[in-house]
Amino acid sequence: xTTRYERMKMQRRMQRRIQLVVEExxxxxxxxxxxxxxxxxxxxxxPAKVARAIGRVAVRPAL
Numbered sequence: 001x002t003t004r005y006e007r008m009k010m011q012r013r014m015q016r017r018i019q020l021v022v023e024e025x026x027x028x029x030x031x032x033x034x035x036x037x038x039x040x041x042x043x044x045x046x047p048a049k050v051a052r053a054i055g056r057v058a059v060r061p062a063l
Contacts, residue, residue: 002010
């Protein structure tokens with residue numbers, strides 16, 4: 001059985017280890033080259049996906 005102080009100490013140690021791993025991953029992902037993204041580019045949507053998306057939406061007739 002551990003004392004309250006020991007549990008808090010273990011928790012802080014574990015939290016610090018998690019923080020170090022998260023920072024390490026952030027640094028690793030930051031080094032990657034990302035493809036350039038142009039928000040003005042037109043994206044082609046296949047007709048099958050459009051039909052499926054329309055089928056999910058309830059369209060009410062205009063009054």
